[in-house]
Amino acid sequence: MTEHSFIIRRADPAEARSRVGELADILLDCVAGGASVSFMTGLTRAEAVRFWTRVAEDVAEGQRILLVAESAGRLIGTVQVVASGTPNQPHRADLAKMLVHRDGRNKGIGAALLTHAEQEARKVGWWLIVLDTVEDSAGDRLYTRAGWRRAGLIPDYALWPDGRLCGTVYFYKDLRPRPPLQIAPETPDQPEVRQFLAASEDYSAALYPPESNHMLDLSQLLDPAVRFFVARRGGVALGCGSILLGQEHGELKRFFVANAARGQGVGAALIAAVEQAAREAGISLLRLETGIYSAPALALYRKAGFVPRTAFAPYQPDPLSVFMERRL
Numbered sequence: 001m002t003e004h005s006f007i008i009r010r011a012d013p014a015e016a017r018s019r020v021g022e023l024a025d026i027l028l029d030c031v032a033g034g035a036s037v038s039f040m041t042g043l044t045r046a047e048a049v050r051f052w053t054r055v056a057e058d059v060a061e062g063q064r065i066l067l068v069a070e071s072a073g074r075l076i077g078t079v080q081v082v083a084s085g086t087p088n089q090p091h092r093a094d095l096a097k098m099l100v101h102r103d104g105r106n107k108g109i110g111a112a113l114l115t116h117a118e119q120e121a122r123k124v125g126w127w128l129i130v131l132d133t134v135e136d137s138a139g140d141r142l143y144t145r146a147g148w149r150r151a152g153l154i155p156d157y158a159l160w161p162d163g164r165l166c167g168t169v170y171f172y173k174d175l176r177p178r179p180p181l182q183i184a185p186e187t188p189d190q191p192e193v194r195q196f197l198a199a200s201e202d203y204s205a206a207l208y209p210p211e212s213n214h215m216l217d218l219s220q221l222l223d224p225a226v227r228f229f230v231a232r233r234g235g236v237a238l239g240c241g242s243i244l245l246g247q248e249h250g251e252l253k254r255f256f257v258a259n260a261a262r263g264q265g266v267g268a269a270l271i272a273a274v275e276q277a278a279r280e281a282g283i284s285l286l287r288l289e290t291g292i293y294s295a296p297a298l299a300l301y302r303k304a305g306f307v308p309r310t311a312f313a314p315y316q317p318d319p320l321s322v323f324m325e326r327r328l
């Protein structure tokens, strides 16, 4: 199979019924490969066929959307979106049985199935989708990459096919169209921003001793050498970030994104805004200091091209600090 040589489509009830054998083969392969997907080692072909026969019945009743990935005439992957089935959740569905045969892994089939599943769910008005998957698995990475929000982890929730316990992560995605993200220079002296600053101070205080926290306070952020930006969607503040413009470099300060807005590219957009502010001020070197335990921030800065460096003035080396820089 060469890259991108697959197609994804919604299976109609007739196709769902006629291809239960191939769907069973995908399920059997995933279980044989050690995936925790409801079934245990020893799953027989007859049981797998029975499972897919019931799925085909639900497809016929409109309670389930079945998507398949086909490569050279052979089904190689599948996923389902299942209506919640309760009158008070007409907008909600579950994503289930995301399965790619081992012959087709790591080619983007999982990601493509997910994109199509989201599109199909949107079309029928199911805009809140929930799923669960094994923690630290390929599925966990797939959903995180696709912008799904992690609702939480339940330890020892299910079994691997060989009987060991495994933790389960619940994810959800709100598929309603969102107003565009807007980043603008604003004053930090406003209630929403003061809340962000307080939340980030609480976060840092829980992780680091006071001598390792180097945040500019509100009065320092009002200095004319600071360009302060707020990210909003539909008027609602989602996060903030700023740059302290110096003679030779600009320093990123007070980046914070509200929990509910994480994973939507808000941090990256704020970095782009401060980079633009640096360019306009004729500065081509950006630096920052952050804490060693602040994993999401470190990931964001790395992704934005920042590389680690030694401590720079006015900081002293600190085992709890990471210093980074990026040339524009």
Ligand SMILES: CC(C)(COP(=O)(O)OP(=O)(O)OC[C@H]1O[C@@H](n2cnc3c(N)ncnc32)[C@H](O)[C@@H]1OP(=O)(O)O)[C@@H](O)C(=O)NCCC(=O)NCCS
Pocket (backbone or CB within 6 Å): 003, 030, 035, 036, 037, 097, 098, 099, 100, 101, 104, 105, 106, 107, 108, 109, 110, 111, 112, 131, 132, 133, 134, 137, 138, 139, 141, 142
């Ligand atoms: C989870 C699962 C569906 C992912 O399917 P997949 O088709 O391999 O998914 P993708 O190809 O989109 O992504 C898988 C990896 O390949 C990489 N990839 C995608 N396209 C690629 C390409 N063209 N070249 C190289 N790598 C590629 C992705 O970045 C990803 O890397 P990562 O796992 O290190 O983060 C599959 O592993 C599976 O069926 N597992 C068993 C069943 C299971 O656990 N399902 C989840 C139940 S909720």
